[in-house]
Amino acid sequence: MKKRTKSESAPTGSARKRVVILGLVPVDALDVIGPAEVFGLASRMHKGETAPYSLELISSGSDVHLESETGIGLRGHRTLDEERRASLPIDTLIVASGMSSPEQLDPRAIDWIKTRAKNVRRVCSICVGAFALAEAGLLDGRRATTHWSAAQRLADRYPKVQVEPNPIWVKDGNVYTSAGISSGIDLALSLVGEDLGNEFALELAKYLVLFLRRPGGQAQFSVALRAQQGLGPTLDGLRHWINEHLNTEMTVEMLADVAATSVRTLVRLFQRELKTTPAKYVEDVRLEAVCRALELGGRSLETIARRCGYQSVDVLRRAFVRRLGVTPKEYAQRFAIESKLA
Structure with missing residues (x-):
């Protein structure tokens, strides 16, 4: 031994x-x-x-x-x-x-x-x-x-x-x-x-040969995985659209138009099938995309913010800290394959 x-x-x-x-x-x-x-x-x-x-x-x-x-x-x-x-x-x-x-x-x-x-x-x-x-x-x-x-x-x-x-x-x-x-x-x-x-x-x-030391804000499982379980056709199609248009400014009215339904019906579908609101779901998906980008490395925070739909780095940083309890830089230092984030 x-x-x-x-x-x-x-x-x-x-x-x-x-x-x-x-x-x-x-x-x-x-x-x-x-x-x-x-x-x-x-x-x-x-x-x-x-x-x-x-x-x-x-x-x-x-x-x-x-x-x-x-x-x-x-x-x-x-x-x-x-x-x-x-x-x-x-x-x-x-x-x-x-x-x-x-x-x-x-x-x-x-x-x-x-x-x-x-x-x-x-x-x-x-x-x-x-x-x-x-x-x-x-x-x-x-x-x-x-x-x-x-x-x-x-x-x-x-x-x-x-x-x-x-x-x-x-x-x-x-x-x-x-x-x-x-x-x-x-x-x-x-x-x-x-x-x-x-x-x-x-x-x-x-x-202990742990690949990562995870902060408390890490999710138990991914938003994408959770969203795949038991969704009806309306939200299933909408989630694909959201994933492909993260750099777009999204309002609940826009999402309702994409889903070809009313705002009230859309909110009800999100509550019933995902136990969340449309706005919170979009933020969760965006933050998860930010995390993946930080883990892969090779992109500036400005580029990541723009591609994931944040108006500025400051807006992204505030949302990140509020949800995960660490800054994007701290997250990259812990999880990135090779962290060079400023």
Whole structure:
């Protein structure tokens, strides 16, 4: 087995932060292992005299063995009852579960999450672990995300939560929520970046052989893919026209004319088939086209803005930051094959 080496660029530090992953059984094993590997690797690669993190897995069940939805078991450090009695300080609390867990939330675990959240620096959820945070009232009035297949269910069940189904992870105050599986790794890398610096987090991503380190604003899946699923002929034809005319100034009246329908009917079709408005759909398609152009590289931001229908670079930059939380330049630096964007 290859010996792990310490990063030459990793920052030094002496604070040891206790990271607790609470597994609500049955868990999705990757929702636990992904973030755990990031924090564990951070401690192994850190060059300071004291590892930055102590990592513990807590089982919500009656013993330390966590049942997973794959049938492969995990072993925790202690049970929730034992953790409750120990009452040790927690820096970062991460709640992980499985797809069936939202239908069988343990009231004792929810009460514990609600109580402990008052005294931790960060509270996080992986995938549908967001249901536990919502049940504990921690997401009331906050933006949050979860796996795209459960986003509507989360919104319906907890109307006080501002559910955003697209981002791979969302930060609102000291509460972080993420989508499924691999996004838990992205969130954990971001948390390490907050603590130890972005350069160190990128070193971790490189060691984990991740092709990309994704910011939270990244979409769970593409607008184009979502728009292909179950569309009627009117919107299916219109989406092709939109994709081919991104450099054109589009109004809802123009789109209605292209679709040979009334504005009212068009708005109703978008709400029924795509759960969005015509204007927001056009912006989503344009921003996705900008992202693809930035990833491929070789074009100036002025050219990209013009081809994707933005009146100026400033307009594009404001829309980009509002939706993705990073500037086009920062996005290109993270994702472009070869970034030379000014």
